[in-house]
Amino acid sequence: MEFHSSTLPVHSPPGNLDDLTPENRKLWSDLKISKWMEDEINATGENAEGPCGQPRTKLSQFFDGTITPFEAGQDGATVTWTAFPGIIQRKYAGNDELRWAIADYSRMVQDEYCEWSVARDQDNKIQSVTFTCEGPEYWQFIADYQDGVDGKTITDLYNKLMPGNDIEKKDLYIKDEKTGETVYNPLNFFNITSTTGYIAHLTHPANSLSAEVDIAAQATVRRIDKDGHPITDSSKLINCSKYGQPLRNSDPSIGSAINNLANGGNAISLKDPVALYMNSWDPSIKNVTLDEVPITQIPGLITFTRGQMPEGLRFTIQIPEGYKSPDGTPRTVSDIWDDNTSQSISYGAQFTDYLNMSVSAVVIGNYPLGGLERCPCEVAKEKKAADDGKNLHKIVKGTPPRGPGPIKPGFRKHRYQI
Template structure:
């Protein structure tokens, strides 16, 4: 098979013009190349390079290629395991987008009585919107008006200097809309870095690591308590242990896999799955979904029950959503890459006071991506 001409936009969306598509390809290609190289070994030990990860536009994909879909539950597991009972975890998950860290975020609309009428879910990475905003800002405004509210104004989305604000009044809560992901760890850069880091095989004391928790705790490519990070890492590493070359399928992105409605009941006996609609992305790469009952039906989302309990939170629906990424593996049993024989480590560094720069940190104290226009986290580790 030939190399890929260019990486396409997530969901094969058609928002970008020709220049925007070129900018997007460069962003993904550069991010993949950086992930292949890995971190500076003087700053991070036992985590680079990653020779089993490759760029689809620079290396051909062999004829023995296999696709591997990796799926996980959208509800944030960290909230689940730190809550007392379902009611508390649903309340906490619906309270803030900042805790929705499984590459899926949502916003809930209610009627005057507080009953849920619509829940909107998104898994679109913020980097795509940064590129779109830089290359076609008017298109950003049009999309917000189409999917969030006709009342959106350009000044709501852009700073006085013209810079796009991902956390704007229409995309910063669980009640006023969700255009794309904003949680700090929910980025495509983090997805790519996680996948690349997971291609490193680890052998400790003569035993090769293979379980989800062994790998995530040793390789430190994400949070061990999440649904997504350990599962993605283990799925990728299983391919790496077959001595294959690995990449993320084009178009690179996070996608909705499915909604299961087992145990759901509607007032009129209609299929509860029929009210789940994908509204953005092609049929194989869906990045936006809405759960809403048509007004003509005479009942609302809040009248539907799950396990006998009415839907009172968007989080109840998130329990039944799965998110997906797709990897590619080829050249099985051909890689000569040697496993690391130690876990990822951060060596002690003597940092002098003048070495600090405020611009190197976000307001939460986390490192920012060094690229000036795409300051999103490239790591899922907390």
């Protein structure tokens, strides 16, 4: 097959969603994705200063596909990780009940670019669980540029995804006390709670599209330790480059995979459409069943409302209307049985043990390697030590010699003197 290099006309919206007009698709590409990428490449804007106050250098092995020609039709390299929070998994390993409960409790611990909300009935049985991996910047962009255009509003979108709530604009907007303007509130009631089953987009401070771009870009920097040895271990690499949280499942996986591509002589970018995605189910999901039928084989039980795997963005798990159990008894999500753990479903987090998240990279092969760089915080520490040494030398050199001075009556020269 013959391949041809070309540039992308625009960076598409996440999952090729149809929320935006053609004009706003171009704005999304220019103001968000390309702006983030160019700031990373040129070490400008918020990316001018790196970890520990060290200046970032320009990136030679990261590119913006709307500017640099590449083979846009390539499959790309996909990086996957488990959606359950790695930090919670490690801290409470061996106690599934506790880790699931903690992960369900607050969106502020759901930090693997996947968040969810659980709705329960009066008997504490799960009625539905809705998951999302949509970046907050995209929804903020809709509110800023698309709201009210061609009759489409962000309120309509909320009501479409959360039917029966009669959501009004006042429910989603707040007054900016500094400017006096009415602005979109990403932490509105319908998007922040973990106990309603309602969710629109990600809210955890680390779960953003700009963070994805930053990790991918900075992972193209080839690192060496103080002895000049290449750093390739995923944990050592992320601790060196400081582009994410080392105990998550996501950040070290993304960084290591991108860095391996860079070391292999490739220039790298993120595959269009740039987003975090729900990629696939782990094969062992076949043992998660309702009335002995795998849940992935029951029509309407898992419903994607934004995107589809491998580019899934939002889905809901609930018992489909009209579902008939063999014995005629009404079912809830809590009636789903997990044969892998020999437990029924009591927490939404149980599903994330089987959910694979992903990002995908594209490359330009046979590309010149960038320079090898030290860990910025190690360099900062060495500079500080050197500066402290110089200052001490100046003080010592410029201070006249002094004797011990007279010993005051009643005081010993040394506290250990006898």
